[in-house]
Amino acid sequence: MTIHRRLKELDLDLPPAPKPAASYVTVVEASHLIFVSGQGPLVGADPVCTGRIGETLTLEDGYRAARLSAMNALAALDAEIGLDRVMRIVKLTGWVSSAPDFYFQHRVVDGASDLLIALFGENGLHTRCALGVHVLPFNIPVEIELVAALKPETAGEES
Known part of the structure; x- marks a missing residue:
């Protein structure tokens, strides 16, 4: 089953691929790995929510923000190489802008992992x-970064 078919089964649509907001590229392929720069809960260039988890936003808000951030990371991957070239997700790093007394960053990042x-x-x-942090760019509550492995038959090919 293709990832696009699975997205449809889950009633999900990939957003347009995000564009870099500063001096970096969104996706880099190196050998059999592909790296996706940090993505936030944006629609186009606009954050869907801002603030800190445990302060102005709930854990559930953070979970949804992490899920949307992961969707944006997948959209970047799809635009760059196509999701069917992805063999597996290797690593996810999640930064959560959180109140000083909020200790459930791992539950927020589950929004991305579960997806x-x-x-x-x-x-x-x-x-x-x-990771819990004080603030993120654009005052977004979550930023997700991915590393994925490519299928062997396509590893190392230039896009």
């Missing part, structure tokens, strides 16, 4: 780091 597992199955299981 990847739902789409890629066992190949969506990944290593992960969930």
Whole structure:
């Protein structure tokens, strides 16, 4: 089953691929790995929510923001190489802008992890780091970065 078919089954549509907001590229392929720059809960260039989890936003708000951030990362991957070239998700890093007394960053980042597992199955299981930070660009509550492995028959080819 293709990832696009799985997205349809889950009633999800990939957003347009995000554009860099500063001096960097969104996706870089190196050998058999592909790296996706940090993505936030944006629609186009606009944040869908702002603020800190545990302060102005709830854990549930953060979970949804992490899920949308992961959708944006997938949209960037799809635009650059196509999702069917992805063999597995290797690593996810999630930064959560959170109140000083909020200790559930890992539950917020589950919004991204749960989506990847739902789409890629066992190949969506990944290593992960969930970090609490004071503030993120544009005052977004979550930023997600991905590393994925490419299928062997396409590893190392230039896009």
